Amino acid sequence: MINRELIRIKIVQLTYAYYQNGNKLMDSAEKELLFSLSKAYDLYNYLLELIVAITQEERKRVEVATQRALREGGEMPSQKFAYNKFAVQLEENKQLNEFAETQKQSWANSVEFVRGLCNQIEQSQAYIEYMSDTDSSYEADRELWRKLYRQLIQENEDLDQLLEEQSLYWNDDKEVVDTFVLKTIKRFEPENKAKQELLPEYKDIEDKDFAVKLFRATILNADLYQRYMSETSRNWDFSRLAYMDVVIMQIAIAEMLTFPNIPVSVTINEYVELAKLYSTPKSGSYINGMLDAIARYLMSTGKLLKTIEDRPQRRQAPRRPATPRLNRAQQALEDGEVLRTRYAEQAEQAVQEQQEEKTTDAE
Template identity: 80%
Template sequence: MINRELIRIKIVQLTYAYYQNGNRNMDNAEKELLFSLSKAYDLYNYLLALIVAITREERHRVDIATQQAQREGTEVPSAKFAYNKFATQLEENKQLNDFMETLKQRWEDDIESVRKLCNQIEQSETYREYMESGNDDYEEDRELWRKLYKQLVQNNVDLDALLEEKSLYWNDDKEIVDTFVLKTIKRFDPANKAKQELLPEYKDEEDKDFARKLFRSTILNGEQYQRYMSENSRNWDFSRLAYMDVVIMQIAIAEMLNFPNIPVSVTINEYVELAKLYSTHRSGGYINGMLDTIARGLVAHGQMMKAMPEPRPRKQFDNGRKNGEHKHAPQPAMQQEGPVVAEKDAPMEPSSDADNGALEQPIEPERNVAEA
C-alpha cells in the first residue's frame, strides 16, 4: 500500500524536520521515517473500519425503528443498507479485525462523528436511489460504498480535522490513502468471504529499502548535493534560497544518483509536484530548471549513467533583454531572513531527540498549493 509517492512526501517532511531540530541522529531519524510510514497503514485500516462503524450504527437505527413500528403497527423499515453485503463481508474480514485489535483508536470513541456521517448518507441521492432499487446483489452493494466513500468520506473537512486530531502523522496521508481504500473496495470478491486479502503495508521489500536508502543518501551526502546546487545556481545567492526548495532538490539529487532504474525525467517531475505542494508558487519552475541542469552536468562528468533527453532549443528574445534572459524566467523562492543552509565552515550534522531518541513529530511546512 505504501507507494513511492507517499515515501517521497514523508522524506521531504522528515528531512525538513531533521535539519530544523537542534540535535541530530541518523538512526533515530530513520526509525521516525519508518514509523511515520507505518502510521499511513494504520489510517488505511482505520478508514476501512469506518465503513464497518457506519454499518453498525445503521443497524442500531433500524433495530430501534423496527421495534417502534411493531409497537405502532406501522411498516417495518428496510434493512437493505444496514445489511449491505459488501459492508458485512468487510465487517467479518479477518485481516482487518486482527489489525484493529492492535490500534488504540476506535470509532466507538467518536460515535457522534459516525452518526453525522450516517445522517449525511441517508440524506444523499445515492442512498435514496439504492434503497429504491429493486436489485439485491453484491455488485450493487459494493458499488454503493465506492460511491458513498468518494462523495462523503474522501473530501470531508470535518472528518479530516478529526483524523488530524487523532494523529499528526495523518495530516498529509489521507489524500493518498483514500485512493487505496477505493482500490480495496473495488477488489473485494464475495467468494473470498472473511479471507479477502487487504493491501499489504508494502508491496515488496524493495519499496521499504527505497525509503531507507533515499533518506540516508539525502542526509549523509547532503553537503555534496548542496554543493551541486550552489555551483548551478547561476546568478542567484544560494544561501538565500527558500529552505524547503533546498530540501526538495537535495532529495531529488539523492534519488537521481542512487536509483539507476528511475529515469531522470520521472524524478524531476515527482519533485516539481512536491515543490508545488510544499513551497512557493515560483518553486516548481525554478526547481525543474535547476535539477535538469544538475543532471546534465552529472552525466557530462561521468558521475551519473542515465540517459538525458535532448535540451530544448533556446528561444529568441527581444533585443531589449540581456543575452539569455527569459521573458518569464522562473525565479527561485528567496529566504526573507538570512541564509537557510549551513555555511561551508559550519556543515549540517544529524540530530536526535535527547529524551526518547526519536524526533518529536514531523515538522510540516505550510502548503501553498493544494493538489487535487
Template identity: 75%
Template sequence: MINREIIRIKIVQLTYAYYQNGNKNIDSAEKELFFSLSKAYDLYNYMLALIVSITKEARRQIEIVQSRARREGTDMPSQKFAYNRFALQLEENKMLNDFIETQKKTWDNEIEFVRKLYKQITESQIYKDYMADTDDSYAADRELWRKIYRTLIQENEELDALLEEQSLYWNDDKEIVDTFVLKTIKRFDEKNAAKQELLPEYDSEEDRDYARKLFRATIMNADEYQRYMSEASHNWDFNRLAYMDIVIMQIALAEIMTFPTIPISVTINEFVDIAKLYSTPRSGGYINGMLDAIARHLIQTGRLMKHMDEPRNKRDKAKEDNGNEANSYETADESENNEQNKQ
C-alpha cells in the same frame, strides 16, 4: 500500500525536520521515518473500519425503528443498507479485525461523528437511489460504498479535522490513503468472504529498502548535493533560496544518484509536484530547471551513468505554467518585498 509517492513526501517532511532539530541523529530520524509511514497504513485500516462502524450504527437504528413498528403495527423498515453485503464482508475481514485487535483502534470514541455521518448518508440522493433500486446484488452493494466514500468521506472537512486531532501524521496522508481505500473497495470479491486480502503495508521489501536508502543518501551526501546545486544556480545567491527548495532538490538528487533504474524524468516530475505542495508558488518551475541542468552536467562530466529523456508533457506544462523560472526565481522573502513595493 505504502508506495514511493508517500515515501518521497515523508522523506521531505522528515529531512526538513532533521535539519531543524538541533539533535541530528540519523538513526533516530530513520526510526521516525518508518513510524510515520506505518501511521499512513494505520489510517488506511482506520478508514475501512469507519465503513464498518457506520454499518453497525445503521443496524442499531434499524432495531429501534423495528421495535417502534412492532409496537405501532406499522410496516417494517428496509434492512437493505444495514445488511449491505459488502459492508458485512468487510466487518468480518480477518486482516481488518487483526488490525483493530492489535492497534485497539476503533470508532467507538467518535460515535457522535459516526451518527452524524450516517444521517448525512441516509439523506443523500445516493442512498435514496440505492434503496429504491431493484438491483439486489453484491456488486450494487459494493458500488454504493464506493460512491458514498467518494462523495461523503473523501471530501469531508469535519472528518479531516477529527483525524488531524488524533494524529499529526494524518494531516498529509488522507488524500493518498483515500485512493487506496477506493482501490480496496473495488477489489473486493464476495467469494473471498472474510479472507479477502487488504492491501499490504508495503508491496515489497524493495520499497522499504528504497525508503531507507533514499533517506540515508540524502543526509550522508548532503554536502555533495548542495555543491551541485550551488554550482548550477549561477547568478543566484544559493543561500537565499527557500530552504524547503534546497531540501527537495537534495532528496531528488539523492534519488537520481542512488537509484539507477529510476528515470531522471520520473524523479524530476515527482519532486516538482511535491514542491508545488510544500514550497513557494514559483518553486516547481525553478526546481524543474535546476534539476534538469544538474543532471545534464553530471552526465556530461561522467559522474552520472544515466541518460536524459526528452521532456515529457508534464514537465513541458510545468515550464509553460511557470515561465523560465530558472532565470526569474524569487525567494518567498523577495516575493513579499516586491508585493509591498507595488502597494
C-alpha cells in the same frame, strides 16, 4: 500500500525536520521515517473501519425503527443498507479485525461524528437511489460504498480535522491513502469471504529499501549535493533559495544518483510536484529548471550515467481546493514555521507512541 509517492512525501517532511529540530542521530531519524510510514498504513485500516462503524450505526437505527414499527403497527424499515453485502464482508474481514485488536483508537470514541456521517449518507442521492433500486446484488452493494466513499468521505473537512486531532501524521497522508481505500473496495470479491486480502503495508521489500536508502543518501551526502546545487545555480541566487527548496532538491539528487533504474524525468517531475505542495508558489518552476541543470551537469561530468528523456507533464487527479485555513498555512510555510512546529510535534508524538507500544508489549 505504501507507494513511492507517499515515501517521497515522508522523506521531504522528515528531512526538513531532521535539520530544523537539531536531531542529528541518523538511526533515530530512520526509525522515525519507518514509524511515520507505518502510521499511514494504520490510517488505511482505520478508514476501512469507518465503513464498518457506519454500518453498525445503521443497524442500531434499523433496530430502533423495527421496534417502533412493531409497537405502533407501522411499516417495517428496510435492512438493505444495514446489511449491505460488501460492508458485512468487510466487517468480518480477518485482517481488519486483527488490526483492530491491536489498536487503541476506535470509531467508538467518535460516535457523534459517525452519527453525523450516517445522517449525510441517508440524505445523499446515491443512498436514496440505492434503497429504491430492486438490484440486491453484491456488485451493487460494493458500488454503493465506492460512491459514498468518494462523495462523502474522501473530501470531508470534518473528517480531516478529526483525523488530524488523533494523529499529526495523518493530515498529509489522507489524500494518498484515500486512493488505496477505493482500490481495496474495488478489489473485494464475495467468494473470498472473511479471507479477502487487504493491501499489504508495502508492495514488496524493494519499496521499504527505497525509503531507507533514499533517506540515508539524502542526509549522509548533504554537503556534496548542496555543492552540486551551488555549482549549477549561476543563473539563480542560491543564497536566497527557500530552505524547503534546498531540501527537495537534495532528495531529488539523492534519488538520481542512488537509483539507476528510475528515469531522470520521473524524479524531476515527482519533486517539482512536491515543491508546489510544500514550498513557495514559485518553487515548482524554479526547482524544475535547477534539477534539469543539475542532472545535465552530473551527466556531463560522468557522475550520473543516465539520459534525460522528454518529460511529459505528470497527470494528476485534481486536488481539493485549499480552504482558508490551508491558505494561511501555506503563507506561514514560506518562513518555515509551520513545518518546524508540525514535525517537532510529530517527533514528540512518535517517541510517546513508541514508548506506549513498548509498555503494552511488556504487559
